[in-house]
Amino acid sequence: MAKQKKAPRPKAETPKGFRDYFGADVTERKAMLDAIAGVYHRYGFDPLESSAVETVEALGKFLPDVDRPNEGVFAWQEDDDGDWLALRYDLTAPLARVYAQHRNDLPTPYRRYAMGPVWRNEKPGPGRFRQFYQCDADTVGTGSVAADAEICMMLADSLEAVGIERGDYIIRVNNRKVLNGVLEVAGLTDSEENSGTRGIVLRAIDKLDRLGTAGVRSLLGDGRKDESGDFTEGAKLTDRQAELIMRFVGAAELSFEDRWLELRNLVDGSSVGEEGVSELRHIVDLVRAQGYGEDRIVMDPSVVRGLGYYTGPVFEAELTFEITDEKGNPRQFGSVAGGGRYDDLVKRFTGQAVPATGISIGVDRLLAALRMKGRAGSGTTGPVVVTVMDRDRMADYQSMAAELRAAGIRAEVYLGNPKNFGNQLKYADKRQSPVAIIQGSDEAERGVLQIKDLILGAKIAETATLEEWKDQPAQFECARAEMVAKVREILAR
Incomplete structure (x- = not known):
């Protein structure tokens, strides 16, 4: 018995002429x-x-x-x-x-x-x-x-x-x-007989910005050859008709x-x-x-x-x-x-x-x-990311995110594998997050947490010296009760 072939997997691709919006x-x-x-x-x-x-x-x-x-x-x-x-x-x-x-x-x-x-x-x-x-x-x-x-x-x-x-x-x-009136005076009334010529005239006028007056005039006459050598048939108007159209334009x-x-x-x-x-x-x-x-x-x-x-x-x-x-x-x-x-x-x-x-x-x-013009993109900042240091404390992390959301701040808890903390920060960068919240067990016992300004951190990493880093810390400790206020200060910048 012949072995049955597996159905081919569908290609993960958008249909031709369509795109995805992220x-x-x-x-x-x-x-x-x-x-x-x-x-x-x-x-x-x-x-x-x-x-x-x-x-x-x-x-x-x-x-x-x-x-x-x-x-x-x-x-x-x-x-x-x-x-x-x-x-x-x-x-x-x-x-x-x-x-x-x-x-x-x-x-x-x-x-x-x-x-x-x-x-x-x-x-x-x-x-x-x-x-x-x-x-x-x-x-x-x-x-x-x-x-x-x-x-x-x-x-x-x-x-x-x-x-x-x-x-x-x-x-x-x-x-x-107005254009119909000019065409009528030029002898090109709106009739089936003149429809082709009127169409060429309309298309010629529409190309004024691209071809200039000389190019339009050519298309009103016998036609125009472009730089590539392609020839476009003209309307073949009389000089009087073409003059009326050019005066209108x-x-x-x-x-x-x-x-x-x-x-x-x-x-x-x-x-x-x-x-x-x-x-x-x-x-x-x-x-x-x-x-x-x-x-x-x-x-x-x-x-x-x-x-x-x-x-x-x-x-x-x-x-x-x-x-x-x-x-x-x-x-x-x-x-x-x-x-x-x-x-x-x-x-x-x-x-x-x-x-x-x-x-x-x-x-x-x-x-x-x-x-x-640099006028778009102001609303594309990602959410504040609450990182996860201890899986057993997920409820605490979700409470932090809920508190930020209640204050009108976009926020989410990292839900991937928390073992590699570096991956959590990479995730925050990919999300274009402005801030990461960090709290381990020791900080929780002291009632504090770490706030990392990801935007400032990226700028310091690119341009600043070690001394400038000390003057502008991209990560700092604050009381748990001050979390919302401190995040707001960073977002306001």
Whole structure:
């Protein structure tokens, strides 16, 4: 009889395109999201937690960066009724479903924020994962551009609340109606016949920061060859059409009043374009009235946003400080948030137009920016570790930890093998513990214990002489009754 083969052990590895988040990552992200939630809450927005699973029908055909409907999602078919379900790919499509389903019970307008993971079944790459966090805030049920202005101001406040200093970010605002008006005047009306050309124009404008005006102009014409020799097909516009687009893109460089005059001239004869210029000017006037100058919120015609459902104002938050890329070249950090008005999304469910506007923050990118600025990590200190010198006295050690916790101090008792005391301190270092508590039988009889300042000890070991060690002891004895007070003194440092 043939010997039965053992089943192979499963590989201990994360699925492709996914990753694990450990203590510091989770703590830093939570602290950042709590700060943002505090701003949203002060603006009157309520939290919403919707299901991570939606019907494919509810998610619709608005999946970003995918040409074919229902591609790019993690979906499966139910056995009993044959319905297709999918993990949500963003937090906006679920909001549209929630509002349509519960609109009779919700206030109008409905202001909500949501934070959580989303999933996209796309090819992973460097810095591109299939699961990531989003942080959204939306107002549904009002067409007032005051709602768009409020979103922009709230986004600026949120960036400052998490530690992005004024001057290190800018909120750029545009209006898709203005761009549609310019395209209409240029003879590129919103029709199936022009859809391909309009798409090339939008993508070209979106690359202004990277390619400059010359690169954009090439893409509006016959096309552009990059440094590697790859050729990108252009929109093949006439010189007149391309000039109109370039004047629109360059309007941001004009003085404050001249740019509005230029925009009005560019959309002259287009009712949708004129409406867009009026809305955009109203937004800018509203934020200026609240003290948000061009150092924080600015009109920028180059902001187009890629999603097809944007119908009016669009916004983008860009971090302006420099970082060094993989090749050692300096560059700006770039965008960390985007959004705009999407008045047709809820209409899919209700058949009636429901105005809405909102913003989505890229949580991982913003957290990476905070780390580069040294603004993350303040909440990653490990617990105080109570070491174990005598196994028979475990109850005493647990009492010490309980006393520290009751005082609001994070603490734990070492639960590994206590025979090797050095391993206990190595454990405390790996836990990034600031303090270790040590008490043997002799110290217990005298009513004292040893407190070891692990952070100071590490610094002394790196830089100090023996004399400096004596002046700044990293380990000292104190009365058992003074344990909490002494630990607090060390943590306060």
